[in-house]
Amino acid sequence: MTAIQLRFLGPPQLARDERPVALSSAKAVALLAYLAMARRPQSRERLLGLLWATSATEAAQKNLRNTLWAIRKALGEDVLSAQDDHLALGDAVWADVREFEALAEGQEPAEAILRRQEAVLTLYRGPFLDGLTLTDAPEFENWLALESERLAQLYLRTLARLVSAYREQANWQEVIALARRALAHDNLQEPMHRALMEAHARLGERAEALRQYDALRTTLAQTLGVDPLPETEVLRAAIIGGELQPIGGPVPAAPRLPGRQRRSGESMAPPFVGRQAERAMLDVELQAAASGPARVVLLTGEIGIGKSRLWQEWSAGLPPGITALESRCLEATQALPFAPLAGLFRSRVCTTHLLGPDCPIPPMWLAEIARFVPEIRAALPALPAPAALPQEEERYRLFEAFTQFLAAFKARPLVLFIDDLHWADNATLDWLGYLVYRLRDQPLLLIAAYRPEEAPTRLTELVAGWAREG
Numbered sequence: 001m002t003a004i005q006l007r008f009l010g011p012p013q014l015a016r017d018e019r020p021v022a023l024s025s026a027k028a029v030a031l032l033a034y035l036a037m038a039r040r041p042q043s044r045e046r047l048l049g050l051l052w053a054t055s056a057t058e059a060a061q062k063n064l065r066n067t068l069w070a071i072r073k074a075l076g077e078d079v080l081s082a083q084d085d086h087l088a089l090g091d092a093v094w095a096d097v098r099e100f101e102a103l104a105e106g107q108e109p110a111e112a113i114l115r116r117q118e119a120v121l122t123l124y125r126g127p128f129l130d131g132l133t134l135t136d137a138p139e140f141e142n143w144l145a146l147e148s149e150r151l152a153q154l155y156l157r158t159l160a161r162l163v164s165a166y167r168e169q170a171n172w173q174e175v176i177a178l179a180r181r182a183l184a185h186d187n188l189q190e191p192m193h194r195a196l197m198e199a200h201a202r203l204g205e206r207a208e209a210l211r212q213y214d215a216l217r218t219t220l221a222q223t224l225g226v227d228p229l230p231e232t233e234v235l236r237a238a239i240i241g242g243e244l245q246p247i248g249g250p251v252p253a254a255p256r257l258p259g260r261q262r263r264s265g266e267s268m269a270p271p272f273v274g275r276q277a278e279r280a281m282l283d284v285e286l287q288a289a290a291s292g293p294a295r296v297v298l299l300t301g302e303i304g305i306g307k308s309r310l311w312q313e314w315s316a317g318l319p320p321g322i323t324a325l326e327s328r329c330l331e332a333t334q335a336l337p338f339a340p341l342a343g344l345f346r347s348r349v350c351t352t353h354l355l356g357p358d359c360p361i362p363p364m365w366l367a368e369i370a371r372f373v374p375e376i377r378a379a380l381p382a383l384p385a386p387a388a389l390p391q392e393e394e395r396y397r398l399f400e401a402f403t404q405f406l407a408a409f410k411a412r413p414l415v416l417f418i419d420d421l422h423w424a425d426n427a428t429l430d431w432l433g434y435l436v437y438r439l440r441d442q443p444l445l446l447i448a449a450y451r452p453e454e455a456p457t458r459l460t461e462l463v464a465g466w467a468r469e470g
Contacts (some may be wrong), residue, residue: 002092002093002321003015003016003017003076003078003093004075004076004078004079004093005093005095005096006032006033006089006094006096006153007020007038007094007095007096007125008032008033008036008095008096008128008129009097009100009123009124009125009126009127009128009151010125010126010127010130011035011125011126011130011131012029012129012131013131014029014032014075015075015077016074018358019415020330021074021075021076021128023070023071023074024070025067025070026132026133027050027052027063027067027134027137028067028070028071028236029049029129029132029367030129030132030134030137030140030144031047031051031071031126032079033066033138034047034050034090035087035088035089035093035127036089036093036097036098037097037147038088038184038375039375040088040377040378040379041081041086041087041088041378042063042087042088042374042377042378043058043082043085043086043087043377043381044085044087045062045085045379045390046374046377046378047064047087047430048060048061049075049139049374050137050139050140050374051063051064051134051137051140052064052137053137053138053139054136054137059221061404063263068080068087069351074437075172076092077095078090078092079092081091082136083158086278086378086381088267091281092404095121096455097128097151099123100120100123100124100151100154100155101151101194102118102252103119103120103123103158104120104127104155104158114348120162121181124151126377127148127151127152128144128148129144129148129152132144133257138337138376142333142336142339142342143374144347145332145333145336145340146333146343149330149332149333150343152185152410154445155185156182156185156186156189159181159182159185159441160182160191161173162174162178163175163178163179163182163195167195167198168177170202172199172200172202172203173199173203175195175196175198176196176199176200178179179192179193179195179196179199180196181319183196186243187219188190188219188223188224188250190216190220190228190229190232193212193213193215193216193232194231194232194235196209196212196234197209197210197212197213197235197236197239198235198244198386198460200212201238201239201244202228202244206239209239210239213228213232213239213314214226216232224303231306232445233264240426240437241355243440247316260364262316264380267375273315275306275310277311278299278426279313279314280309281297282297282314282447285445286322286415287316287446288443289415289443289444290412290413290443291412291443292441292442292443292444293440293441293442294436294442294443294444294445295421295440295444295446296436296446296448296466297445297446297447297448298447298448298449298450298463299311299447299448299449299450300450300451300452301451301452302451302453303451307419307450307469308419308449308450311326311329311419311442311447311449315415315417318444320374322411322413322415323349323409323414323415324410324413324415324416324417325344325347325349325406325415325416325417326344326416326417326418326419327344327347327417327418327419328340328342328343328418328419329342329418329419329420329421329422329423329424329425329428330420330423331423332423333423333425334423334424335425336425336455337425337427338372338398338402338427338428339419339425339427339428340424340428341372341402341428341431342372343374345369345372345373345376345405346373346375351375353405353408353409354377355376355379355380359408360406360408360410361405361408362404363380363383364384364387365400365401365404365405366380366382366401367383367385367386368386368397368398368400368401369401369402370383370385370386370404371398378422391410396426396434398431399431399434399435399438401431401434402431403431403434403435403438403439406435406439406444407439412443413442413443413444413445414444414445415445416444416445416446416447417447417448417449418432418446418447418449419449420447420449420450420451421448421450421455421459422450422451422452422455422456422459423450424452425461426456426458429456429458429459429462430458432446432448432462433462433465436466440469
């Protein structure tokens with residue numbers, strides 16, 4: 001067995017040779033977790049800026065040295081690997097987040113996922129670094145919020161795949177156990193409520209199935225002020241009418257109707273029907289954007305109307321060669337500047353584009369983007385330091401750097417989708433205004449989905465400006 005085990009999913013737990021190890025320093029734990037998530041060795045300069053940005057240089061360097069000493073004293077010299085002023089976890093280290101990501105992001109058949117399900121469920125003990133906070137390290141806190149949300153979504157998607165696989169096998173007890181686990185994490189996942197309803201009905205527990213429907217209806221009314229989806233009502237009617245009898249073999253998909261957009265991690269989506277007019281309009285805007293000028297499409301409506309689903313179905317049919325990037329705004333990060341852009345730049349397609357050997361983006365702009373994506377500087381340590389400028393000038397330099405990145409794709413057109421724009425921070429909204437103006441004559445199609453009733457004033461002003469410009 002690997003000598004050193006680091007568990008960061010849930011409250012941090014550290015061990016060496018299967019014996020628990022305690023680290024009194026929260027920053028020592030944070031440093032290990034950051035190295036565990038990093039795909040490349042990290043420079044000491046990067047770690048200083050992440051964890052001790054508010055300290056004087058000499059004090060920060062001393063704090064880092066003391067932290068590294070404490071880590072090695074507790075876990076052994078082989079916990080860290082140092083080379084050319086860069087740090088990484090040693091080869092003797094096992095980290096739960098690395099194994100969890102490899103499993104959750106895999107595309108194995110359902111049978112393979114089932115064979116490894118115990119590892120999936122055991123690894124995710126709770127939110128990433130649950131209970132750890134660093135009030136004097138805001139950049140680390142921003143990184144932690146984004147990574148915690150990303151890992152939680154991977155967990156939910158894995159659970160959804162397992163529920164779907166067990167449903168196909170008619171293993172209703174496992175469906176119930178896993179759906180309950182998913183709802184304990186997020187009780188607004190309506191497909192998981194439906195999975196419980198169907199599983200209880202198939203086991204002959206009709207009263208329990210209907211109690212699950214009542215619990216869902218109450219939760220949605222109290223939390224979101226909405227009713228269950230049409231497909232949920234269809235399932236309830238089938239249960240009441242005795243159409244879902246106890247069975248033991250694989251079952252066909254339950255009857256469903258189109259309804260509210262899928263949440264990240266949901267499976268068992270209803271067939272997508274209708275919306276021909278909306279899809280045709282998107283096709284027209286795509287053709288118009290291909291030759292310029294830039295076009296903006298807004299998908300608006302109340303929660304549950306299917307905005308995200310429309311994008312998913314339409315983008316799945318894009319012709320080969322079309323570059324489509326997508327990001328999402330989160331309620332939890334709406335106070336963090338450029339949070340959806342940081343998530344976008346960390347996506348695989350963007351990381352490959354940014355860090356490839358033939359990256360077309362000038363180093364000065366990469367240095368600006370690296371402010372929000374530290375992995376860039378870790379991979380390209382020779383980047384120049386960002387220029388020290390007055391705040392307003394620095395702000396527009398960042399705007400231009402983000403725009404230069406998108407322009408470097410040289411796509412005809414480039415399609416950029418941003419979901420839940422009503423939760424975007426003001427810095428992101430200001431950048432979107434800059435982007436459309438800056439690339440107004442370029443082949444760009446910006447598609448954004450949002451709820452008008454929740455739109456902040458800045459978003460309303462932005463949309464009005466786009467309307468005036470045609």
